[in-house]
Amino acid sequence: MAVTEFECIDGHTCGNPVRLVTKGAPELTGNTQAERRLDFLARYDWMRTGLMDEPRGHAQMSGAFLYPPTRDDCDVAVLYIETSGCLPMCGHGTIGVVTMAIEHGIVTPKTPGVLNLDTPAGKVVAEYTQVGRKVQSVKLTNVPSFLYMKDVEVEIAALGKLKVDIAYGGNFYPIVEAQQNYRDMADYTPAQLVAMGNELRDYLNAHFDIVHPLDANIRGVRHVQWTGAPKTPGSHAANAVLYGAAALDRSPCGTGTSARLAQRYGRGLMQAGDVLVHESIIGSQFTGTIEAECEVAGIPAIIPGVAGWAITTGYNRILLDDADPYVHGFVV
Numbered sequence: 048m049a050v051t052e053f054e055c056i057d058g059h060t061c062g063n064p065v066r067l068v069t070k071g072a073p074e075l076t077g078n079t080q081a082e083r084r085l086d087f088l089a090r091y092d093w094m095r096t097g098l099m100d101e102p103r104g105h106a107q108m109s110g111a112f113l114y115p116p117t118r119d120d121c122d123v124a125v126l127y128i129e130t131s132g133c134l135p136m137c138g139h140g141t142i143g144v145v146t147m148a149i150e151h152g153i154v155t156p157k158t159p160g161v162l163n164l165d166t167p168a169g170k171v172v173a174e175y176t177q178v179g180r181k182v183q184s185v186k187l188t189n190v191p192s193f194l195y196m197k198d199v200e201v202e203i204a205a206l207g208k209l210k211v212d213i214a215y216g217g218n219f220y221p222i223v224e225a226q227q228n229y230r231d232m233a234d235y236t237p238a239q240l241v242a243m244g245n246e247l248r249d250y251l252n253a254h255f256d257i258v259h260p261l262d263a264n265i266r267g268v269r270h271v272q273w274t275g276a277p278k279t280p281g282s283h284a285a286n287a288v289l290y291g292a293a294a295l296d297r298s299p300c301g302t303g304t305s306a307r308l309a310q311r312y313g314r315g316l317m318q319a320g321d322v323l324v325h326e327s328i329i330g331s332q333f334t335g336t337i338e339a340e341c342e343v344a345g346i347p348a349i350i351p352g353v354a355g356w357a358i359t360t361g362y363n364r365i366l367l368d369d370a371d372p373y374v375h376g377f378v379v
């Protein structure tokens with residue numbers, strides 16, 4: 048019988064949890080952070096389920112391990128863990144990780160105020176502002192993001208026929224906007240958004256092979272972005288993002304906001320320099336910006352910026368004890 052021990056800093060980004068594991072990261076093989084992610088999934092996914100799922104975590108739980116970078120232009124490498132799997136990139140997670148790592152002196156950036164992150168999806172730059180020890184805000188410059196498919200016809204039991212756009216912002220997102228059979232996320236309970244989102248995700252993964260054109264290991268839909276009219280002053284749009292079996296992101300979702308910017312750019316509704324203040328299901332806000340235009344395998348793309356804040360809520364020493372029948376977690 049073995050006990051595996053982890054030390055964690057717990058916190059949240061605009062309401063969504065972040066568990067930064069500061070001790071207990073397994074040694075991984077791989078020349079890139081993307082390769083390390085595959086090694087983690089093959090050998091250590093039980094750590095993710097043990098740390099994220101019940102009874103040590105919950106449906107929304109999301110976190111990260113830190114590693115030395117695999118590339119010279121980065122300060123630190125991040126491995127994202129979440130109830131839905133090991134994400135190529137996580138925006139709210141990154142804002143939380145940067146806040147906690149800087150406040151606790153876990154990483155030292157070469158340039159104060161800027162942390163260069165080696166993520167499985169590519170390089171992400173985090174600029175942060177600090178007053179004393181406290182990080183006040185973090186702005187990410189995310190990986191190239193693009194509209195992948197437009198007006199995809201789908202059908203789910205609860206809503207009937209829908210048309211969705213699929214955009215990439217570090218993960219792939221079907222984006223459901225107002226149309227004949229869907230008006231606004233506010234028309235549904237959280238449980239309905241979860242159930243409909245699971246059905247839509249399953250439909251898309253069963254009918255379409257959704258693959259990043261430059262990295263075949265980034266494939267499939269894990270999240271669904273329901274949209275609606277914002278309620279918080281200053282917001283331009285609202286979303287409710289499903290991930291895992293039952294989680295609705297309490298933040299406006301960093302990679303989801305990047306995907307929404309890319310979708311709007313791809314449809315000619317936004318251009319370089321434009322700003323989208325995005326609001327979550329609890330009314331918290333990220334400021335999304337189109338930082339620059341680029342191309343991904345010939346597809347018009349953007350470099351999104353996403354800004355938000357995070358806070359530390361506590362310190363957690365977690366034991367994965369083989370004597371526990373639920374050591375590797377469970378999902379209800």
Ligand code: PYC
Binds near residue numbers: 290
């Ligand atoms: O902020 O990118 C994000 C994210 C992904 C899943 C949950 N949050």
